[in-house]
Amino acid sequence: MANIITINDQNWKTYAQPPSGQGMGLVPRDFVKHPQGYLMCAKPFDLPLFTDEQIQAGIVAQEANKSSLQHIRDIAANGSRVPSFDQNGQGYCWAYSSTCAAFLARAAAGLPYVRLSAHKVGCFVKGYRDQGGWNAQSVDHIANEGVPSDAFWPAKSMSRSNDTPEMRANAALHKITEWMDLADGGADLKRQLATALLSDMPTAVDFNWWSHSVCAVRLISWNPFKIRIWNSWSDSWSDAGMGDLEGSRAIPNGAIAVRVVVPSVV
Amino acid sequence: MRRLSVALVLFLAASARGQTITLPAEVKGEPGAFLSVPATTDGKVVRWVAMDAGLNLFPVELLKDSKTAVVIGAKGRYRLLAYTAVGDVPSSPAICTVIIGEAPPVPPGPTPPDPKPPGPTPDPAPIPTAGFRFLIVEETAERSKLPADQREIIGSTVLRLALNAACAKGPDGKSPEWRIIDKDAPMAAESKVWQDAMARPRKSLPWLIVSNGTTGFEGPLPATVNEVLAIVEKYKGK
Numbered sequence: 001m002a003n004i005i006t007i008n009d010q011n012w013k014t015y016a017q018p019p020s021g022q023g024m025g026l027v028p029r030d031f032v033k034h035p036q037g038y039l040m041c042a043k044p045f046d047l048p049l050f051t052d053e054q055i056q057a058g059i060v061a062q063e064a065n066k067s068s069l070q071h072i073r074d075i076a077a078n079g080s081r082v083p084s085f086d087q088n089g090q091g092y093c094w095a096y097s098s099t100c101a102a103f104l105a106r107a108a109a110g111l112p113y114v115r116l117s118a119h120k121v122g123c124f125v126k127g128y129r130d131q132g133g134w135n136a137q138s139v140d141h142i143a144n145e146g147v148p149s150d151a152f153w154p155a156k157s158m159s160r161s162n163d164t165p166e167m168r169a170n171a172a173l174h175k176i177t178e179w180m181d182l183a184d185g186g187a188d189l190k191r192q193l194a195t196a197l198l199s200d201m202p203t204a205v206d207f208n209w210w211s212h213s214v215c216a217v218r219l220i221s222w223n224p225f226k227i228r229i230w231n232s233w234s235d236s237w238s239d240a241g242m243g244d245l246e247g248s249r250a251i252p253n254g255a256i257a258v259r260v261v262v263p264s265v266v
Numbered sequence: 267m268r269r270l271s272v273a274l275v276l277f278l279a280a281s282a283r284g285q286t287i288t289l290p291a292e293v294k295g296e297p298g299a300f301l302s303v304p305a306t307t308d309g310k311v312v313r314w315v316a317m318d319a320g321l322n323l324f325p326v327e328l329l330k331d332s333k334t335a336v337v338i339g340a341k342g343r344y345r346l347l348a349y350t351a352v353g354d355v356p357s358s359p360a361i362c363t364v365i366i367g368e369a370p371p372v373p374p375g376p377t378p379p380d381p382k383p384p385g386p387t388p389d390p391a392p393i394p395t396a397g398f399r400f401l402i403v404e405e406t407a408e409r410s411k412l413p414a415d416q417r418e419i420i421g422s423t424v425l426r427l428a429l430n431a432a433c434a435k436g437p438d439g440k441s442p443e444w445r446i447i448d449k450d451a452p453m454a455a456e457s458k459v460w461q462d463a464m465a466r467p468r469k470s471l472p473w474l475i476v477s478n479g480t481t482g483f484e485g486p487l488p489a490t491v492n493e494v495l496a497i498v499e500k501y502k503g504k
Contacts, residue, residue, distance in 0.1 A: 047410040057414055065491065067421030075423055078440055079430055108421065109448075110429070112441035173455045178406065178448065199409045200421040259406045260448040264455035265437055 004239040006226070008246040015243075016210055022233045024212040025091025025132035029254045031184045038181075039140050045180040045192045045257065047199065055191075055222045058198035062218065069104050069202055069217040070228055070242060076107035084241025085118060086234040088156040091132045092122035093213040096232035097204035098138035099147050100215035101258040102176050104202035104230075111263055116174055117153035118232070120162065128158055135204035135213050139179060139256050146171035149266070170266070178260035182252075189251065194219050196257040197227065205229065205252035207245075216255070217242070225250050287312065287350045289362035297367045303335045305360070309350025316346055321364060341367030392484045393463050393477035397434025398502045400444040401463050402487060404472040412472070415490045420446060422491045425498075432502035476501050 007015045018024055037044040050058060062068040074081045082103075087096045099118035106114065121138050122130075124145065141147075148171040153162045180196070182203070183189040196203050197219040205227075206213045218228040226246040235241045287307035295301040305312045314335045316323045321344035323337055337346060344364045393399045402420070409417060419425060426444075433442035437457060445460060447453075449471060453461045463475055472487040474494070478501045488494050 046407065050410060054414070058417075061414055061418050062421070065418045065421070066423040067418050069421070071423045072421060072426070075426060075430075079427070108446065110426070110442075110445045112436060112438060177452060178450070195410050199417065201406070201409075260451050262455055263445065263447055263451050263453060263460065265441075265457050 005237075005243040006246055007243065007249050009248055012209070012249050018212075018233060019237060021089050022237075023087055023089045023091050023093065024210065025087075025093045026206055026208065026211045026213050027094075027132040027134055028208045029134040029136060029206060031254075034136065036181045036184055039136055039143075043180055045182050045188075045196075047180070047192075047195050049191045050195045050198060052222065055194050055198065055219070058194075059219055059222065062198065067200070068228075069108065069197070069200055070230075072107050072200070073104065073217065073230070076104075077113050081240065082107070082113075082115075084230065084235045084237070085232040086156065087118070087232040090119070090122065090130045090156075090158070092118060092130070093232055094133040094135050094204075094206065095119070095122035095125065095138040097206070097213040097215045098135050098142055098176075098256065098258075100230055100232065101139075101202035101204045101256070102142055102147060102174060102261055104215065104217065105176070105258045105261045106174070108200050108202070109261065109263060111261075112265060114149045114174065114264075114266060115155070116147045117150040117155055117157075118147065119156055119158060120153040120167070120171065121147050123158055123160075123162075128160060130158075132211075134206050134254055135256055136181070136254065139176060139204065139258075142174070143176045143179070146173065146175040146262075148174065173262060173264035173266060175262045176258055176260070177262060178258075180257045180259060182255040182257065185251070185253065189255065190225055192257075193227065193252070193255055194222060201257040201259055203255050203257040206254040207249070208253040209249065216252075220244055221246075286358070287348055287360045289346070289348055289360040292363045292365055294365045297339070297341050299338065301337050301364060301366070303337060303346055303348075303362050303364065305333045305335070305348050305350070307333065307350045309352050312348050312350045314346065314348050316344065320344060321346065321366075337364055339364070339366050389481055389483065391477045391479050392466060392475050392482045393459060394479065395459050395477075396479040397443065398432050398478045399459065399463070399476070400429050400433060400498065401460070401475040402446040402472055403449055403464065403468060403475070404446065404487075405450075406448045408471065413489065416472070416487060419487065419491050419494055425491055425494060428495060428498055432498055478502065 076082045096118040103116050148167050152167040152170040182192045203216040205216045214229040216227050220226040227250045312332045321339040346362045349359045429444040430442045433444050474487045476483040
């Protein structure tokens with residue numbers, strides 16, 4: 001991780017724009033209309049929260065045991081590192097962050113390596129239009145209809161011809177069944193995110209300042225607050241697609257931690 | 267055991283590749299004396315791991331050449347592990363037995379009869395299908411309540427790599443047969459092996475099921491990664 005990008009309050013404008021050929025697409029969630037826990041199955045965050053001491057110890061333990069979601073990603077493709085997702089310039093970051101979280105939840109559960117196709121989620125939720133959204137919209141879709149493997153919906157494809165009964169049946173094998181809606185800002189949000197990441201629960205995180213949604217995979221530091229994220233800008237971004245957000249840049253404006261997915265053999 | 271875990275990872279990483287390192291099968295010496303253990307290898311740097319407590323390894327970085335280890339210890343038999351790499355390709359590990367003092371040799375020939383009365387018969391396989399399988403059943407909503415060391419089991423990549431190597435392969439012929447599943451997860455899309463395993467009675471959570479098709483283990487999840495690795499080691503490949 002020698003070349004990893006760390007985005008903070010000093011340099012964020014440098015990194016706010018996506019590289020050529022990449023996109024963002026976050027539409028800020030309106031928490032008045034869509035308050036914490038508004039989704040059908042989404043409970044507000046309910047894990048017992050870690051204390052400061054537990055958080056500090058957890059960071060050390062995850063590094064010592066190589067037990068974070070970042071480390072799991074490094075071996076999840078049948079022993080090899082999983083390539084980053086690539087949203088291909090479309091404004092589907094909000095679909096990729098949740099799909100990435102669902103993928104990592106499968107990996108954490110030891111389920112067979114299946115590369116999921118987030119473009120299906122974006123296409124279905126937005127009627128095949130290249131439009132922005134927020135992560136709860138994609139989580140809701142994945143919970144209800146699932147996300148197919150890229151064998152049934154090729155990566156980056158926006159073709160309606162992908163919508164077949166076989167694709168829908170395959171998508172149903174990859175549903176999220178339990179997740180938690182984190183608080184709308186404040187100290188609770190930080191501690192909830194820390195607790196989720198130290199419990200190996202991948203968390204889709206929306207950042208209004210970035211107009212972008214990504215998947216948080218690891219708590220790097222509690223003070224200053226610093227998280228590692230897995231972007232959907234391919235492996236060429238930062239270090240194999242992962243980067244760090246620090247300080248106020250690491251505080252999301254909407255976050256959903258994925259806890260359970262459908263166990264399936266394919 | 268931490269050292270043993272490191273060695274296990276290295277072994278797994280190297281198993282399909284070709285760098286070599288060899289050590290003498292045994293090195294003998296007296297208690298309190300420095301003993302040299304030479305490695306033969308084409309690697310430039312050799313890493314050493316004393317696998318048993320009581321064997322002290324002189325800091326290799328203070329030596330001129332890492333291809334020779336210097337150890338010291340009290341009377342006993344110890345294992346010393348070494349590995350190397352050429353380019354980015356690690357070697358398989360090599361192990362030397364260090365015998366200090368008059369440590370009793372391994373008795374030749376057949377194992378003498380066990381004077382203890384026969385114990386209980388081995389536990390039947392909780393998953394009555396050929397091949398090694400491993401399942402943790404948990405309540406994810408309680409994961410942050412677990413003791414820290416036990417929680418580390420869930421994400422431990424040392425354990426995951428060990429399971430990748432030890433477990434039977436699934437229906438696709440390449441996915442290792444181990445799972446960490448929430449007790450409430452819908453199982454209809456899983457194979458019958460896992461459906462049946464999840465349906466077995468449990469007394470608590472998190473719960474561990476290990477099976478090699480002949481015998482196995484069922485019980486509360488141990489407290490540490492190393493304890494789980496010991497169970498894997500005990501039942502795999504039998």
